[in-house]
Amino acid sequence: MSSDNHALALATGHSATAVPNATANTINATSTSTTTTTTTDGFYYAPSELLAGGAAGFVEHFATFPFDTIKTRIQSEHSVGISSAVRHMWCNERLTHLYRGFAPVIFSAVPSHGAHFGTYEAAKRVFGEDTNLGIMVSASCAVAAHDTISTPFDVIKQRMQMDGMRRFSSSLQCATNIISTEGTRALFVSLPTTIIMNVPHYAIYWMVYEGFLSYLGGDRRDRSSELAKDYVFAGLLAGAMASFVSSPFDVAKTQLQLGRETDLLSVFQNIMRRRGVRGFFAGVSARILATAPSGALTMFTYETVKKYLERY
Secondary structure, eight states: OOHHHHHHHHHHTSOTTHHHHHHHHHHHHHHHHHHHHHTOOOOOOOHHHHHHHHHHHHHHHHHHHHHHHHHHHHHTTSOSSHHHHHHHHHHHSOGGGGGTTHHHHHHHHHHHHHHHHHHHHHHHHHHOSSSHHHHHHHHHHHHHHHHHHHHHHHHHHHHHHTOTTOOOSSHHHHHHHHHHHHOTHHHHTTHHHHHHHHHHHHHHHHHHHHHHHHHTTOBTTBOTTOOHHHHHHHHHHHHHHHHHHTHHHHHHHHHHHTTSOSSHHHHHHHHHHHHOGGGGGTTHHHHHHHHHHHHHHHHHHHHHHHHHHHHO
């Protein structure tokens, strides 16, 4: 200690060690304030989450679209199972028809998935990411954002998938035909059902996903210590469980989008009358085969791309 500092300490009546302690406290307070500022909760969209979500949507739909086509054929009652649906397409159509209707889906997949993941992460910052209630509310917000964008394109996709006779040469022609013969409303007729179906689906999906990662020892607020295999297993399990539970709504949605019914209640009544309880689970095997791997692929892509973007 210098003589000047010693004299200052004596004059003020404080120990000289109080000076560095005060300085340290000031630094700590500043550090804490800075940390609090950078982690303040609030609804905002992070570019890394939007872009990573868009990338995940593209990869997911490209890899699983053939399974989705088969599922649509089964739910339309033209086939009774996966093998008969594939056999019918093999004998009567070209296998390239497995990707019929792919254009409108991939056109909407990037923005709709970006909106889903971006909204989910943004909502978690408001409603909380450490509770199931916060996750459920955040999932509901994400569903509304995603489905508003994707539903019209999904209608066009399913009409193209069912167009085995190739009446439509392009997705644009299909869309034009729907609007001219049924009106614009036909593109959105299944939106309420889609949201009703997808809210429980994604509420279960995200709770299982987040819960499984937490079970593996991850921190919902800090994903830096998690491994790629964690995302794969969590996404696989979440996709399978959510798909099975929400299957009845998915069957009803398909019937609405194909223009066979105009309201959800009529759809449920007709399915029950024609096919019984089993009718509500038509195509569930194909759906799980599509959504379970897609859940794994989606979350692996999303988490990996997001980490990369946040790092660079």
